[in-house]
Amino acid sequence: MPLAVLASRALLGLEAPAVQVEVHLSGGLPAFSIVGLPEAEVREARERVRSALLNSSLPFPSSRRIVVNLAPADLPKESGRFDLPIALGLLAAQGAIDPARLSGHEFAGELSLSGELRPVRGALAMACAAGCDSALRFVLPLASAREAALAAPDAVLGAQHLNDVVAYLGGQIQAQALRVTVPVATPPALADLADVRGQALARRALEIAAAGGHHLLLVGPPGSGKTMLAQRLPGLLPELTRQQALQSAAMLSLAGSFQPAQWGVRCLRSPHHGCSPAALLGGLAAGGVRPGEVSLAHHGVLFLDELPEFDRRALEGLREPLESSRVHLARAAHRAELPARFQLVAAMNPCPCGHLGDPTRPCRCTPAQVARYRARLSGPLLDRIDLRVEVAALAPAELLELPAGEASAVVAGRVRLAADRQQQRQGAPNSALDGQPLQQHCCLDSESRNWLAGALARVGASARATHRVLRVARTIADLGDCGPLARRHLAEALQLRRALDRP
Numbered sequence: 001m002p003l004a005v006l007a008s009r010a011l012l013g014l015e016a017p018a019v020q021v022e023v024h025l026s027g028g029l030p031a032f033s034i035v036g037l038p039e040a041e042v043r044e045a046r047e048r049v050r051s052a053l054l055n056s057s058l059p060f061p062s063s064r065r066i067v068v069n070l071a072p073a074d075l076p077k078e079s080g081r082f083d084l085p086i087a088l089g090l091l092a093a094q095g096a097i098d099p100a101r102l103s104g105h106e107f108a109g110e111l112s113l114s115g116e117l118r119p120v121r122g123a124l125a126m127a128c129a130a131g132c133d134s135a136l137r138f139v140l141p142l143a144s145a146r147e148a149a150l151a152a153p154d155a156v157l158g159a160q161h162l163n164d165v166v167a168y169l170g171g172q173i174q175a176q177a178l179r180v181t182v183p184v185a186t187p188p189a190l191a192d193l194a195d196v197r198g199q200a201l202a203r204r205a206l207e208i209a210a211a212g213g214h215h216l217l218l219v220g221p222p223g224s225g226k227t228m229l230a231q232r233l234p235g236l237l238p239e240l241t242r243q244q245a246l247q248s249a250a251m252l253s254l255a256g257s258f259q260p261a262q263w264g265v266r267c268l269r270s271p272h273h274g275c276s277p278a279a280l281l282g283g284l285a286a287g288g289v290r291p292g293e294v295s296l297a298h299h300g301v302l303f304l305d306e307l308p309e310f311d312r313r314a315l316e317g318l319r320e321p322l323e324s325s326r327v328h329l330a331r332a333a334h335r336a337e338l339p340a341r342f343q344l345v346a347a348m349n350p351c352p353c354g355h356l357g358d359p360t361r362p363c364r365c366t367p368a369q370v371a372r373y374r375a376r377l378s379g380p381l382l383d384r385i386d387l388r389v390e391v392a393a394l395a396p397a398e399l400l401e402l403p404a405g406e407a408s409a410v411v412a413g414r415v416r417l418a419a420d421r422q423q424q425r426q427g428a429p430n431s432a433l434d435g436q437p438l439q440q441h442c443c444l445d446s447e448s449r450n451w452l453a454g455a456l457a458r459v460g461a462s463a464r465a466t467h468r469v470l471r472v473a474r475t476i477a478d479l480g481d482c483g484p485l486a487r488r489h490l491a492e493a494l495q496l497r498r499a500l501d502r503p
């Protein structure tokens with residue numbers, strides 16, 4: 001039959017909607033056209049598919065009129081992922097493959113001119129979308145298949161060359177030969193909190209941040225250990241659930257940067273302060289959605305060192321994901337949305353020279369310089385950072401004499417208990433508490449309510465800040481295994497967001 005229909009998938013953010021690849025051969029003037037609003041890369045598929053078939057000693061219908069339709073037409077389609085289904089469709093339409101063998105399969109993969117299969121972005125998202133159907137087989141380039149196998153180990157087949165896929169569909173080799181093993185890699189060893197001496201306040205803030213998923217800003221002079229502390233946050237966090245691990249890996253897969261060693265690991269993304277707004281927040285390029293650091297840190301930690309040095313637009317752009325855990329991307333008529341449920345840990349000096357408030361070294365900045373430096377962080381941005389603490393520099397004698405700090409494993413044990421309490425009570429971390437559940441689980445007696453209202457009014461706090469204080473207080477109570485919120489929980493929560501407060 002001169003018509004073949006194959007199943008594939010496009011990539012739309014983290015989603016992978018189904019695409020039908022229809023290949024029709026007819027008489028008339030020889031031509032090869034692809035319809036269904038393909039972008040430039042798909043048009044190039046014509047050349048790759050022709051060369052790959054010829055160089056793999058497979059028939060190419062040069063004397064026929066070829067029409068390839070990628071449906072539905074309104075989905076954006078990018079990259080060479082449709083090369084493989086188009087090539088197989090051409091073979092089936094010529095009778096070189098039994099079309100009945102194609103059903104129950106989905107195909108994606110870019111072809112080299114010699115017929116080798118090249119990996120495609122987002123294979124994990126594609127397999128997640130297709131993986132629910134246990135009878136389905138997903139045929140992918142080998143490297144992509146190894147990724148996709150994390151989501152659907154039994155459904156994925158990996159091939160290195162077009163000829164391997166043709167041999168499988170022709171029955172010359174069995175599916176078993178194309179099975180891939182899920183890669184196991186030992187995650188990198190994490191730095192331990194035991195290395196940090198002293199700094200009781202910052203350590204406490206780090207533990208609370210880890211337990212409730214709260215954002216944290218560390219303010220202190222150079223060399224006080226801010227970077228050290230921030231880098232130790234991932235090692236304190238509760239383990240990822242399988243669902244979270246899949247989403248995190250799917251995001252890295254979308255960026256084409258997933259490594260097996262990252263599977264199940266809370267990632268720590270530390271972009272440099274020189275990075276562009278698009279690199280931080282994500283963007284839409286001709287090749288599709290490019291996740292930014294906020295999305296690559298999905299379910300992990302985003303560490304922004306030297307926070308005021310970041311581009312102003314990048315900092316303001318953080319407000320949306322900090323509030324809603326998502327980013328909206330736009331470019332000309334295109335729109336996309338990506339999840340960005342990261343935990344922010346940021347660090348900065350208190351002033352341009354770094355020594356404001358440091359008892360050991362004088363600050364050389366003028367008040368105007370300090371004000372300008374701090375004004376780089378807008379009120380609404382700071383408002384969204386639940387915990388803001390000062391980290392004082394240790395004197396050399398203290399550093400030498402203080403004993404090693406509590407180890408990450410011990411702190412992580414307390415964090416896990418507090419996180420379990422939150423899961424059991426509301427099925428989400430305290431940082432995500434909102435609406436009615438927030439009212440219910442952070443309910444105050446009238447005395448505490450009056451006290452908190454007075455304290456917040458004195459610092460001119462916003463409604464948003466009020467809710468953030470309540471969430472942090474809830475986490476403090478959970479770390480202490482307490483039921484209702486008490487005054488001391490509120491007082492500590494307020495105490496831990498005082499840095500940079502204007503007097």
Ligand SMILES: Nc1ncnc2c1ncn2[C@@H]1O[C@H](COP(=O)(O)OP(=O)(O)OP(=O)(O)O)[C@@H](O)[C@H]1O
Pocket residue numbers: 195196197198199220221222223224225226227228229347348349394399
């Ligand atoms: N509390 C501490 N315990 C142990 N070592 C410390 C501590 N504070 C600082 N150090 C030492 O100082 C070094 C610098 O610390 P770190 O880079 O974290 O400072 P920082 O606050 O980020 O400084 P900067 O503002 O210059 O970025 C660490 O690598 C460590 O050797």
Ligand SMILES: [Mg+2]
Pocket residue numbers: 226227228305347
């Ligand atoms: Mg630092």
Ligand SMILES: [Zn+2]
Pocket residue numbers: 351352353354355356363364365
């Ligand atoms: Zn200064």
